[in-house]
Amino acid sequence: MLYYLFQWLQRYDIPGAGMMGYTSFRALMAIILSLLVSTIWGDRFINMLRRRQITETQRDAATDPFGVKKVGVPSMGGVIIIFATLLPCLLLGRLGNVYMLLMIVTTLWLGALGFADDYIKIFKRDKEGLHGKFKIIGQVGLGLIVGLTLYLSPQVVIRENIEAHGPDGQVQVVHAAKEIKATQTTIPFVKSNNLDYADLTAFCGRHAQAAGWVLFVLVTILVVTAVSNGANLNDGMDGMAAGNSAIIGLTLGILAYVSGHVAYAGYLNIMYIPGSEELVIFICAFIGALIGFLWYNAYPAQVFMGDTGSLTIGGIIAVYAIIIHKELLIPILCGVFLMENLSVILQRCYYKAGKRKGRKQRLFKRTPIHDHFRTGMDMVEQGCRVVWSRPDRLQHEAKITVRFWIVTIVLAAITIITLKIR
Secondary structure: OHHHHHHHHHOOOOOOHHHHHOHHHHHHHHHHHHHHHHHHHHHHHHHHHHHOOOEOOOOOOOEOOOOOEOOOOEOOOHHHHHHHHHHHHHHHOOOOOHHHHHHHHHHHHHHHHHHHHHHHHHHOOOOOOOOHHHHHHHHHHHHHHHHHHHHHOOOOOEEOEEEEEOOOOOEEEEEOOOOEOOOEEEOOOOHHHEEEHHHHOHHHHHHHHHHHHHHHHHHHHHHHHHHHHHHHHHOOOOOHHHHHHHHHHHHHHHHHHHHOOHHHHHHHOOOEOOOHHHHHHHHHHHHHHHHHHHHHHOOOOOOOOHHHHHHHHHHHHHHHHHHOOOHHHHHHHOHHHHHHHHHHHHHHHHHHHHHHOOOOEEOOOOOOHHHHHOOOHHHOOOOOEEOOOOOOOOOOHHHHHHHHHHHHHHHHHHHHHHHHOO
8 A cells, every 4th residue: 555655656756755666675664564563563462362361272281391381372373474464565565466466365365264273273172173174175275266366367477588599609598578378387407497387288289278277276276285284284393384484485585586587587597477576575574474473482482373374374385486486396495394294194104004904103203293303202102113213312392493494494595506407
């Protein structure tokens, strides 16, 4: 809203009104505003949760192994992240931009889904929360909305990056003059860094392009569901999910910024996406909200984000990556989320295989994988064989969290580096 107000003021030559026209200025304003909202208003919101006894009641134990109480800590703190993200976007963003609108819809959609889950857990005292099938339906529904919007909207176009040989024999990257709708996405380690989904459906003949869009929508659904659930699983330690998501968000923000700038897109040899620079405002608000939330969520946590926050931040990361055509970089960038998902799946399969043979066995001491590191062998079921039992000693939650942050930082750097390795 402020963006349009200052645009109107600029017509009357009001000094300083033109600042809102700069993406960098609005991005910095967004991160400052979201930080202020999440820290100042967040404190009041946490006190309200405490007064109304909207607190954690379903933790595995009343205290962690180091004596810090977990039960009784206010939950549903994801509302802070959502509000602190959306307010700067509504004030500073261009609301006519289809990418900004998609991110706002994503935040509200998954925020509502996570809120319903937390409401059932806290107020209905149902440990299972919202039934899993309803979560999947919600995530699939969002994937369909995002995929179909990107397919149907005339604003969603790209300019393809093309490698050309200059007079001196050096390879130069130029972008096509014509904007097109395409099913291309960025993929590392290959020439031109592009993969066209339509190429994978070439067997459909003259319907290959349409089939490519169908495949794109299916990939969108898969990515949204996987990343959203991965972030949900990662939210098991104080500051873990918020810190990892802020690092991932920063990386995606860099990729969105260079994708919206022809010269920078040419340097990384990625497609130019007109309008994607507006996403920088959203991601700055998102990062600011997460950092502000960390003020209260760092160990020992004063508030938990709950599914209201974890499902939302995972969905935001997934949809953001899809919009800027970087969804195939997600397995690298969100490697921590991927490992959380895989650890649960592998643990369950291995445990069931042993159960059929009449023996107790596990791959890890506990899952998701971060719980493996804060579980001592004395806390494992008697007579159960554990394949990976190291470390033998109990690790402090704060140390595990910071080490997971470091892994995510390394993966973020690798994600960007892979675009230059072809």
